[in-house]
Amino acid sequence: MDANLLPAKPLSAVERGGLYRTIFTRRDTRGEFLPEPIPDDILARLLTSAHHAPSVGFMQPWNFIIIKDIEVRRQVHAAFTKAHEEAAQMFPLEQQEIYRSLKLEGILEAPVNICVTCDRDRAGPVVIGRTHIRTMDIYSSVCAVQNLWLAARAEGLGLGWVSIFDNCEVQRVLSIPEGIVPVAYLCLGKVSGYHRQPELETAGWRSRVPLNELVYLNQWGSEGQSGLSKEIREAQKFAQSHACSRD
Amino acid sequence: MDANLLPAKPLSAVERGGLYRTIFTRRDTRGEFLPEPIPDDILARLLTSAHHAPSVGFMQPWNFIIIKDIEVRRQVHAAFTKAHEEAAQMFPLEQQEIYRSLKLEGILEAPVNICVTCDRDRAGPVVIGRTHIRTMDIYSSVCAVQNLWLAARAEGLGLGWVSIFDNCEVQRVLSIPEGIVPVAYLCLGKVSGYHRQPELETAGWRSRVPLNELVYLNQWGSEGQSGLSKEIREAQKFAQSHACSRD
Numbered sequence: 084m085d086a087n088l089l090p091a092k093p094l095s096a097v098e099r100g101g102l103y104r105t106i107f108t109r110r111d112t113r114g115e116f117l118p119e120p121i122p123d124d125i126l127a128r129l130l131t132s133a134h135h136a137p138s139v140g141f142m143q144p145w146n147f148i149i150i151k152d153i154e155v156r157r158q159v160h161a162a163f164t165k166a167h168e169e170a171a172q173m174f175p176l177e178q179q180e181i182y183r184s185l186k187l188e189g190i191l192e193a194p195v196n197i198c199v200t201c202d203r204d205r206a207g208p209v210v211i212g213r214t215h216i217r218t219m220d221i222y223s224s225v226c227a228v229q230n231l232w233l234a235a236r237a238e239g240l241g242l243g244w245v246s247i248f249d250n251c252e253v254q255r256v257l258s259i260p261e262g263i264v265p266v267a268y269l270c271l272g273k274v275s276g277y278h279r280q281p282e283l284e285t286a287g288w289r290s291r292v293p294l295n296e297l298v299y300l301n302q303w304g305s306e307g308q309s310g311l312s313k314e315i316r317e318a319q320k321f322a323q324s325h326a327c328s329r330d
Numbered sequence: 331m332d333a334n335l336l337p338a339k340p341l342s343a344v345e346r347g348g349l350y351r352t353i354f355t356r357r358d359t360r361g362e363f364l365p366e367p368i369p370d371d372i373l374a375r376l377l378t379s380a381h382h383a384p385s386v387g388f389m390q391p392w393n394f395i396i397i398k399d400i401e402v403r404r405q406v407h408a409a410f411t412k413a414h415e416e417a418a419q420m421f422p423l424e425q426q427e428i429y430r431s432l433k434l435e436g437i438l439e440a441p442v443n444i445c446v447t448c449d450r451d452r453a454g455p456v457v458i459g460r461t462h463i464r465t466m467d468i469y470s471s472v473c474a475v476q477n478l479w480l481a482a483r484a485e486g487l488g489l490g491w492v493s494i495f496d497n498c499e500v501q502r503v504l505s506i507p508e509g510i511v512p513v514a515y516l517c518l519g520k521v522s523g524y525h526r527q528p529e530l531e532t533a534g535w536r537s538r539v540p541l542n543e544l545v546y547l548n549q550w551g552s553e554g555q556s557g558l559s560k561e562i563r564e565a566q567k568f569a570q571s572h573a574c575s576r577d
Contacts, residue, residue, distance in 0.1 A: 088523025276335025
């Protein structure tokens, strides 16, 4: 083995269990934020986790705007309120009441908001791995969001991704220059608890799709031929066992 | 506290350490794949992790095409080779030789390839949270990729994201219908080891950007005013301590 490489061993069972428990209990938090501040050392650890996400051509195209100022958050919230009302009217009449009853963001309740952006010019016009799929840099910023989210869960915090507003409004409120894309607007804070399953599932809005229906072999559409049906059922039990609280 | 909620406690130090070690040692693998097959139970656990990613409106827009067939992989590899040569010519002359020397994929060496897609119509035309930012469903599929990647690392496997080809070619080779977007093409397998730092960093192509330069407070461009400089330096040490092998 190349001595410069780290050995490719699995993590210990407890460490691996930590990752899986994080993945299977992570939730989008909207209504459970507590007002107390987040310790700065934890916030820094979350940002460092995001900064170690994969990025195309090692471009690291992200910035992180930490928003604590209540006046700035009020302006973002106003953009949400406007878009939320527009959104309600897009649904069929019978769904509009349910839609309006859903709590979809915690912009003002969460003590910290974070806007994760993508600087499309971070590494010049030609970027390794982005020559043919131009959106790869945006995808890198999304990977940073997911790292941040998982770290937040492991630290016992809640995070919610707000996507109901006109991005141009957010761009204006945060003085984000042209050429920089606001990819995600996140609400972060301590929470009173985590929902046991996604809220839209509990509300009967949508169910979890059986994974077996989503896995194909070699070609699109070869449903049920993955040869993994039994293992996927077992993995589902594994996920459930990691989604339970041991506290 | 609402008895229906799981308590929002941090994970234990060891479990949290498992997540952080995964995040800080995850690499994009291209050249270290071993030919032996991956156990199906581990593959199923990776897919289940991906399936538990956040998704806008609980849309779960992803499918996973597992590609083991060597003939299919050869066709994808041909698409890569074509695009790779086109890409080389986009770089300034002095960079072309370095670019050509880089190993950027393991399509044929890795025993398993996975194409992660996004079905834009999975939940009908109006989706909660996607009314104003249409790309949110694509972002959900990217979050699934990142979950899968981290689970692969925790299991001691390697994963590489190949993005150098014309997506239409991949779509044709895998018979992916119109309306379904191929978001990521992944190579997965056992590996001889993990690089200690990103290969493009080692190659001198790009350095890691100091995180402090990327964090702003309340507005774009307020560099150095985040109030987190000290904590970010500490978190950097924390990251390094989790990036070391203990084996």
